[in-house]
Amino acid sequence: MTTNNVIRLKQLVADPEAYIKEMIQLHPGSNHNKEAGSFIIQNDIINSALRYRWLEEGLFLFCFESFSPIDAHFEFVENPSAEYFSIIFYFTESSSHTPFYVKTTEGIYSDDQCALFFNGNLNAEIFLKAHHKAFGLRVDLHHNWLKKNIQIDTLPKDSVFLNIFTKNQTSYTHTNCRSYISPIQSICDQVKEGKSPFTNLLIKKEVFQLIIDYIQDLNKISISISEKNDTSTLSDLSLQNALKYMKNNIYEKFPGSDFLAEKCGLSESNFSKKFKHTFHVNASTYYKELQMKEAVQLLNLGKRVKFVAHKLGYQNVASFGRAFKLHFGKSPASSVE
Structure with missing residues (x-):
């Protein structure tokens, strides 16, 4: 579970019931209150609370908060047969630059906040630096629940939501999601402390509004991004x-x-022309940019320059340092805060 002062956890995606079972298996000594729908995990490597609600058929809600004195590495394992889709909002309470980063097949994202929408084909990793409090919310939505509650055929054809729903796209991640903090905190507070006889109805009302707002935002994002030829859509x-x-x-x-x-399935000349037209650089330059972004993430995770250079296939630290400085204008060591 832990290696070299890093806690490592794996999770099968887009299956809420499997998620609960995994938590029980991973943390046999945790305080699991099934009636209240909560896990409290406290040990030397993690201090975490997970609360869950089955709001209605096909709709699961998870609220979480955690802290670890060591780096945490969460691996999401793809689950192609899954009939659920997931929305995750993830925030850290630190103002530190890039306290965590998310790596998916669609890209690498580094910030102190993110929202992630995905289907069972997701294969991703989240890295969280030590001594950062994290909190957030996850909603799992069954395929039939979405079809029942959303008029899928009325969504824009280039919608990010529609692409993920039809599994033409695995996931979408964006880091500009601070506007969701207030409703998410309200939902989590209700799950944790709600005493009203209407608590379940209030939670459902707020979760429904959150889903509506988020899907509407996804539609706006998909349209604006497609106009700019962004890599995400x-x-x-x-x-x-x-x-x-x-x-x-x-x-x-x-x-x-x-x-x-x-x-x-293209000729080399046609591929090169399409790639340059879409991304304004050739494929080789684009690949180099991906590697340099990966280098920054690894360095921010505390990996040594020598390790990063070797990981990215450089013969020695000097050649990696030259490439890094040429790209960012500063050395690898000086790039780490």
Whole structure:
């Protein structure tokens, strides 16, 4: 469970009942109050509280808060047969720069806040630095619940929500989600301390509004991003296989445009033209940028420069340092706060 002062946890995605079972198995000594729907975990490596509610058929709610004196690494394991979709809001209470980062097949995101919407095909990792309090909320929505409560066929065709619902896209992550903190804190407070005879109704009302607001925001984001040709909602679907390959093999050498073109079913010249038109750089430069972003994340996690250089395939620290400085204008060591 822990390695080199890092707590490592795995979780099968998009399955609320499996999540509860995993928590019981991972923390046999935890205080689990099934009637209240809560887990309280307190030991030398983690201080965490998880509270859950089955709001109605097909709709699960989890509220969480945690703190660990060591780095935490959470791995989300894909679950292709899952019939649930998940929305997660994740915040840290520290003003530190990039206290955690999220890595998915769609990209790498580093901040003190994020919102993540995904289906069972998600394969992702979250890294949280030591001594940072984290809190948030997760909503699991069954496929049938969504079809019953949302008119799917009326959503924009380029909607992020629709792409994830139809599993043409695995997930979407964005880090500009501070506007959700107030309603999320209100929901979590109700789950934790609500005494009113109407507590369940009040929670459902606020969760319903949160889902509506978030899906509406996803639709706005999808439209504005597609206009800008952002990588998160790629307008030219023929390039997706190349992007996924590069992001999933970021520690390898650049495979070559001919290889990536074959992955996409395109000629090399057509692939290069499409890629340059979409991202305004060639595939080799794009891949180098991905590697440099990964280098920053690893350094911010406390990894040594030598480790990062070797991880990214550089022959020595000096060559990595030159590439890093050329890209960011400063050395790897000086980039870490």
